[in-house]
Amino acid sequence: MAADRRSNWLKGVLDLLVLSRLTDGESYGYEIGRALAEAGLGEIKGGTLYPVLNRLEEAGLVEAEFRAAERGPGRRYYRLTASGRAHLTTQSGAWLDFHHAVRSMLSPGGTTP
Secondary structure (H helix, E strand, O other), rough: OOOHHHHHHHHHOOOHHHHHOOOOOOOEEEHHHHHHHHHHEEEEEEEEHHHHHHHHHHOOOEEEEEEEEEEEEEEEEEEEEEHHHHHHHHHHHHHHHHHHHHHHHHHOOOOOO
16 A cells, blocks of 8 residues: 555656756666665656656657667666756746645644645
8 A cells, every 4th residue: 555655656756856867967767767766766667767758758858869788788878958957947846845735734733834
């Protein structure tokens, strides 16, 4: 039950978390997923992560480039576009406002902000 709840909460913010992960430079899917897991968000499976990356690319928020590897399979590297950076800024502010409202309501004696 807790895993289902966490999964539902994550759906609403996963796009922003992926964009946020790319603010320091380009990365590939496995590395993005690993960073999110290390941040305490749990394992994000490829069947969830790659559709997010594709959607962000189609929206022009990230650009992707396939690179062959010397050993093993090639990888698609993703980088934030200027539009993606602007989107992250505005939507992060909106998310933090929402988080504040939820936190306020869930606190003992919670009231609306």
